[in-house]
Amino acid sequence: MSKDERLYGELQPEEIEDAEISQIILTQQEFFSKEYSVLKTGTILPLRSKLIGLQPFIDEDGVLRMNGHLKYAHFLPHDVRMPIILPQKRWVTKLIVKQHHEKGHHVAGANQTLASLSNRFWIISAREEIHEWEKECSKCRRRKARTARQVMAPLPNIRFSLRAFSHCAVDFAGPFITVQGRGKRREKWYLCLFTCLSSRDVHLEMAYGLDTDSFLNAVYRMTSRCGVPEKMSDNGIFFVGAVKELRELADKFDKDKLLKSAANRGMQWNFNPASALHFGWVFECMIKSAKRAMYPILSSADVTDEDLVTAFAGAEALINSRSLTYQSAHPDDNIPLTPNHFLHGCIGGQFAPESVDKSDFHPRK
Template identity: 40%
Template sequence: MLLPKDHRVTELMVRETHENKAGHSGREHTLALICQEFWVPKGWRLIDWVLKGCLVCCRVTWKESLQRQADLPAGRVCMVRAPFTHTGVDFFGPFTTKQSRKWVKRWGCLFTCLNSRAIHLEILDGLDADSFLNAITRLSPRRSVPERIRSDYETNMIIADKELRAAALSWEMDDKVHNALLRKRIEWEFNPPHASHIGSVWE
């Protein structure tokens, strides 16, 4: 029996064959079952349209989407450099500690090597720029002088960046510390505001 390909009855028959007889199988098996009794000109197109709207088939044959990711920064994959050459920094706390007879607040400063994921902890007396500069000064002789520091866009870190740049310029003019490690400029890179997910390495 010849059936028209664009008729409602033909569509219902194809849908019933696909769901009940074929058991939500593919196009070829559904077309073979239909051709046992009927002939639909270019029936594979109608079957493809029915399969596209079948919820059961869509759930069974769905493909996992892959998110496009950019390449890692150069500081994350450079294995020949010393640890803490590229460093991420963040604060945590406060913690209440006892100093002599009074309780005081202290904060933690976390330095993370972006290459080896090693960490270095420092204790800060406060969240001002001076305390943060002291933490960097204590980090340098123990590990190495960082070439690039990445951090969140915070006020104390912006002030520390300006003071480090001014100090680096003054050290270049001074012959006493011309060959010292502290004269090396530290490149500071801030994450955009309200984008803490960029610093997932140290967050």
């Protein structure tokens, strides 16, 4: 190819390679000036040289290469056997690292990028160069950027109490279908969950309807066993996990009757705004845990009222035996603190019922 032809048209692969080699030679002559001049004369490198361990030499094109232990592995490409030596913190090195980094679509790690570079180049402090470019790459910085974290507000006074269930929150879940008599008739019962806002204990009661009286009966049973709370919180009519039938609670729940009944017993009732789930995350997560503990026990079996009450009690014991603190593997650490410690002084939860689904497995079902 003549000199005039090289001034026009698209760049050819050999032209790009010649330009790359020329820039590499200039960079090597600038950074390794002493080593380059010594090797050019054919003398031995000084012992204090950074390249003494690489056994460098200059090839016929004037490129400084490493003479490695794969010198006679002729089945490998020439660049793999004798890679080009590149200095660190130079623009040529940075652009070559950038090229191989982008070949990995910005998701290849430092090891993969280094393996790709080693097929042709030997960069001094290569890992540092790769990590430095990953910090400068705008796309990687956007991809690895941390999202803003919400500053948590201090806990309200209702979350601090010495007695369990002195400040409570209540929520519903269900319905749960039970068989009556010989199994021809079925009824829908609901789970009424009470959780302590300070000790995180839960108490599960079965509600026999969606009317106000059924809910008050569940509250009376709870207060008879756990004591009368000072404050009770509710998230209104939109109960978590409820299906279409629970929307009937909007018409059947008499809030005035609830407030009057609570006032007669010294309780203060607080209704959270409707559709504001962030007001009730304390009992929302407890409902999720209760349903997760209930469904493996009940499965898809036909259960009676007795089975359902037993499953509620077993789920309550399992939830109250969960750990409230981090438990390390150190042998000197004490047992983790659980909600049962506030109620019974022990972990508990060791006598949970097994699954009530005793039906044989059938491949067609």
